[in-house]
Amino acid sequence: xxxxxxxxxxxxxxxxxxxxxxxxxxxxxxxxxxxxxxxxxxxxxxxxxxxxxxxxxxxxxxxxxxxxxxxxxxxxxxxxxxxxxxxxxxxxxxxxxxxxxxxxxxxxxxxxxxxxxxxxxxxxxxxxxxxxxxxxxxxxxxxxxxxxxxxxxxxxxxxxxxxxxxxxxxxxxxx
DNA sequence: GCAATGATTTACT
DNA sequence: GTAAATCATTGCC
Numbered sequence: 001x002x003x004x005x006x007x008x009x010x011x012x013x014x015x016x017x018x019x020x021x022x023x024x025x026x027x028x029x030x031x032x033x034x035x036x037x038x039x040x041x042x043x044x045x046x047x048x049x050x051x052x053x054x055x056x057x058x059x060x061x062x063x064x065x066x067x068x069x070x071x072x073x074x075x076x077x078x079x080x081x082x083x084x085x086x087x088x089x090x091x092x093x094x095x096x097x098x099x100x101x102x103x104x105x106x107x108x109x110x111x112x113x114x115x116x117x118x119x120x121x122x123x124x125x126x127x128x129x130x131x132x133x134x135x136x137x138x139x140x141x142x143x144x145x146x147x148x149x150x151x152x153x154x155x156x157x158x159x160x161x162x163x164x165x166x167x168x169x170x171x172x173x174x175x
Numbered sequence: 176g177c178a179a180t181g182a183t184t185t186a187c188t
Numbered sequence: 189g190t191a192a193a194t195c196a197t198t199g200c201c
Contacts, residue, residue, distance in 0.1 A: 036182070044181095044182075051197080052197080053197060067182080070181065070193085070195070071181095071193095071196050072184080072193090072194060073183055077182085109183075112183090
């Protein structure tokens with residue numbers, strides 16, 4: 001694993017995510033990601049803030065970090081760095097492939113996509129090399145677009161970070 | 176133990 | 189565009 005979380009976030013776009021829920025295997029192409037690092041203020045583990053919730057982020061890279069946000073929404077992250085270096089890639093959008101209802105809009109958002117693909121808290125700390133959740137490289141070469149964070153029109157220090165990556169002209173990317 | 180907060184979503188002006 | 193909903197987690201008393 002590379003220790004550059006931004007490079008990994010970019011690399012993950014276009015890869016295929018598989019989730020095995022018992023008999024049903026769901027899959028989708030990763031359409032939008034965002035990098036999070038302990039150096040970034042927005043990260044839960046900012047400045048090595050080690051809490052019970054963020055403990056997964058401090059684990060070895062290659063694990064799933066599922067976090068319940070606002071009491072309602074499950075957010076799915078992939079831990080990327082070494083132990084004790086909390087960095088992760090947030091999966092923000094997914095293009096449905098197999099096993100997912102092909103309704104429009106159900107995966108266009110970090111909270112909604114997890115519900116669509118069936119990711120729950122149970123998948124927290126799941127090893128991505130196991131048989132529950134894993135990533136496959138299907139050789140797709142998407143047109144990746146770098147972008148700033150949403151809602152930051154006024155140029156700030158953090159606003160200039162192009163840490164969001166998405167597939168160009170993909171309908172599943174969140175607004 | 177209790178008040179404040181948030182990697183969002185949805186609805187409303 | 190802005191605001192409110194909603195609840196587990198966090199931080200402070």
